[in-house]
Amino acid sequence: MPLTNIYLIGPMGAGKSTIGRMLAKELARPFLDSDHVIEDRSGADIPWIFDVEGEQGFRDRESQVIEEICSQKGLIMATGGGVVGRPENRRNLSSNGFVVYLSAPVTVQLQRTEKDKRRPLLQRPDREEVLTRLLEERDPLYHSIADLVLDTEVLSPRQVIKRIIQAVGLGRE
Numbered sequence: 661m662p663l664t665n666i667y668l669i670g671p672m673g674a675g676k677s678t679i680g681r682m683l684a685k686e687l688a689r690p691f692l693d694s695d696h697v698i699e700d701r702s703g704a705d706i707p708w709i710f711d712v713e714g715e716q717g718f719r720d721r722e723s724q725v726i727e728e729i730c731s732q733k734g735l736i737m738a739t740g741g742g743v744v745g746r747p748e749n750r751r752n753l754s755s756n757g758f759v760v761y762l763s764a765p766v767t768v769q770l771q772r773t774e775k776d777k778r779r780p781l782l783q784r785p786d787r788e789e790v791l792t793r794l795l796e797e798r799d800p801l802y803h804s805i806a807d808l809v810l811d812t813e814v815l816s817p818r819q820v821i822k823r824i825i826q827a828v829g830l831g832r833e
């Protein structure tokens with residue numbers, strides 16, 4: 661399946677952006693991070709978009725970008741943690757790509773997102789409650805479209821990449 665797209669889904673701090681970039685480099689494939697595409701297109705960063713357009717505005721931009729990226733071939737895409745909220749996004753992702761759910765428990769997500777101020781949903785004191793609620797809502801949705809689930813609490817980025825390459829059948833040809 662050499663031209664199959666690979667999509668990384670999962671909660672904030674699971675490692676989608678980090679692992680996606682590394683995986684694309686390893687496979688010499690183009691890499692897109694949907695959050696970065698949204699920022700490039702709008703000429704603004706995600707906190708600004710949330711401030712000015714609200715979460716709804718961000719989600720509209722996200723759906724548009726997901727639809728466009730999913731119509732291309734051969735690329736690796738890291739998504740934002742909330743991409744599974746809309747049915748059209750789930751359809752677009754599951755219809756023409758290999759979907760990898762990178763999972764992480766809330767304790768790990770908390771540590772990995774602690775210093776980064778670019779996630780508007782976490783700029784509040786009750787981050788742990790927010791992450792817990794989001795994971796409860798989204799975990800079944802991540803599972804519903806996942807072709808492969810990998811636990812990033814126990815697997816290093818390199819181990820995750822190895823497993824993805826094995827599963828997609830892109831090992832040495």
Ligand SMILES: Nc1ncnc2c1ncn2[C@@H]1O[C@H](COP(=O)(O)OP(=O)(O)O)[C@@H](O)[C@H]1O
Nearest residue numbers: 671672673674675676677678772812815816817
């Ligand atoms: N498997 C992993 N083990 C340890 N740290 C990780 C792992 N994956 C990602 N990280 C670290 O967690 C932080 C958040 O990762 P990021 O790729 O931004 O997550 P996401 O895009 O899923 O929100 C980064 O500092 C990254 O280096």
Ligand SMILES: O=C(O)C1=C[C@@H](OP(=O)(O)O)[C@@H](O)[C@H](O)C1
Nearest residue numbers: 671672673695740741742779780
């Ligand atoms: O979980 C979410 O709703 C979000 C996750 C973020 O991406 P990461 O999962 O890469 O942090 C980004 O899309 C935005 O801040 C909203």
Ligand SMILES: [Mg+2]
Nearest residue numbers: 676677738739
């Ligand atoms: Mg990311």
